[in-house]
Amino acid sequence: MASTATLVLAASALVASPVPASASSSVPEPPGEREVRFATFNTALERPEEGMLAEELATPDSEQARNIAEIIQHVRPDVLLVNEFDHDDEGEGLRLFQDNYLSVGQNGADPIDYPYVYSAPVNTGVASGVDLNGDGVAVTEPGTPEYAEDAFGYGLFPGQYGMAVLSKYPIVTDEVRTFQTFRWADMPDALLPTDPETGGSYYSEEALEVLRLSSKSHWDVPIDTGRGRPVHLLASHPTPPTFDGPERRNVARNHDEIRFWADYVTRRDSGYIYDDEGVRGGLAPGAPFVIAGDLNADPNDGDGHPEAVTRLLDHRSVVDVRPSSQGGRGAAQRQGGANEDHVGDPGLDSADFNDEPGPGNLRVDYVLPSRSLPARGSGVFWPTVDDPLFRLTGDYPFPSSDHRLVWVDVARP
Template identity: 60%
Template sequence: MNHRSPDLSRRTALTALAGAVLAGATAAPASAVASRHRTVRFATFNASLNRGTEGALVTDLSTPDNSQARNVAETIQRVAPDVLLINEFDYVAGGRAVRLFLDNYLAVGQRGARAIRFPYHFTGPVNTGVASGVDLDGKNGAVTTPGSDAYGQDAYGYGWFPGQYGMVVLSRFPIDRRAVRTFQHFLWKDMPGNVIPEGYYSDEARAILRLSSKSHWDVPLRIGRETVHFLVSHPTPPTFDGTEDRNGRRNHDEIRLWADYIGGRRRGAYLYDDKGGRGGLEPGARFVIAGDLNADPYDGDSYDHAVRQLLDHPAIRLPKTPPSSAGGVEAARLQGGANASHVGNPAYDTSDFNDTAPGNLRVDHVLPSRGLIPRANGVFWPTSGDPLYRLVGNGTTVPTSDHRMVWQDVQVS
């Protein structure tokens, strides 16, 4: 379902601001710039470090010369976040892939950028590529052998093998691992007022279908004496379905999980995590929501303006100006196509998608809570005249990812 706002001027109203944000220059980490104010740089990056076969990511990261991994590492080093979510990083039990990336790529300065170290990280299993044992798409029986599109359609989350398109959190600050909450197994049917499409799923499928296409994680960070909950996820794209809009509806409710989680005791009371813990976040707790939410507030195929459940949420404190770039403006102008009819300001775009449809979109978000003070922010999208343009490409070639890193500085205390 495609929604449009009547405010067509939003597309260009803030374009002039784009040149003032980070594009190609190396950014000093917020913790170094303003440590006495305890300003922390949070970021999200769909790095496309997913592979088509199980184990291939470990192979690629076992040597320091994989070109795409070097580009991902350099992008991270240029932005220099303190806390980072990486989406589309294949999950490998035991964390071997994460350690290889930390040691072989981030700990090595890439093309003049400074090496960066994250002493703490968290990763875990996800629903992508995990066989459901049920014919979810109702086409060819339950496909249980990994390695095909048919298998992916019947997995709890689309993927050709368990762990594909996983997630990892990297942090300069300690992670309270015992307090981490995950919602991998929460069932979609257990969300009151859910928007599961009527008549599409069999009773057997509805009974076992998990809400999260990957997982939802609450990762508490100890920043000085304060705790900030890093709420991370990667909802399914609201596409690749039919008139029933099953993916659009699932994307909506995956985003809604966080809206309910931060919405107070009564609103989040129905939630249960993978350890059996009940309810949402305690009122007044500080948090940052981050991830490739696959939802643009104005353009694309979201169901019922899905991401506005967060952008308009009273517990969230938005910056005066969203993260932006000059590169997004230039890309929309040069690539044309669907971009010409978009309502959202291209300065806020975070992804370079097919120009026929859906065009470039704002789908990656970093959203701080009340109790945190938003400061500087940006989208890493250099323009074609910037030496670092080689990291993003022109939409035809994809040297790193079709997404851009988004960062938001927040004052914690």
């Protein structure tokens, strides 16, 4: 989704000349020696056809990818979750993004290298074999919107809207847990949608037998920060709570995809959980973690379930350090529309969505450390109009993404 606001650019923002970090207030200082910078970034690098992204990244000529890379080079996360980056089984797209973009200094920014990468299949674009959108037909041939709506997660082909973890620290790959195939119906008290006309289940029994909770996937990725216990990066990208009907199936699914992590880090609530290897249970008590991703839910505004993300933000084991930016405040004021009716702090916004009609700018991207990881700093990379780096985010049409990179520095455990 994109903002319909009039394009407003300062003259200095039109020139893509090298900008030292000290010239931009949106560029954070490096994390301390005993700190780790975790970040999430919905890069909007999905493409409409399989293989198209890797083909685009095979040359250094993609303007969007250059801008995405430059943002990452300015913020310099140690551990980065990337959402909306098409998955391919060989990891070709990620390799090309590293070699042709991140490893190349963009507009004077220093190159950045991520020697450790984790990527895995996601549910988007994977045929379910059943009718999930209620039109009476189970579409199994990829490439059409009807197929995408009957896939386990909305996608025109397997791997569209995928995700990946990029890290400067080793990833403990033999301890990664994935929950791609966990069935929605296996969550106790799940908000499975009902047909408002009949009061019965919106989904057929056949659909409930196979329907997975994750629209992409849920990953527990342990990161070895070099000081003993690994930090568990809990990564996901729930479905947007829109694009459905009066049954509000996507609103319900978004709520439960977010609830999954709240249950996972609560021992008494996690017994029902099983991973793709069949191992049951949630996170070990006391294990440090960071929940990250585009959760597609704002605690105060937008179309989501009002309790979707609040359960995480208020969780006794989670600290919400409220990363913010002046650019988000300026955008809401400048663009108006739905933003004028919001009750949440626009400085916390992380996505620039349609203002009229539409939900306006929202806080949907999160980096939430556990209480065992003291936070030292945080922010949202959203430059103000008079910042030289505004050219990297801009207003619609966006030169990078309609989302902003969100980062938090935490003390190494």
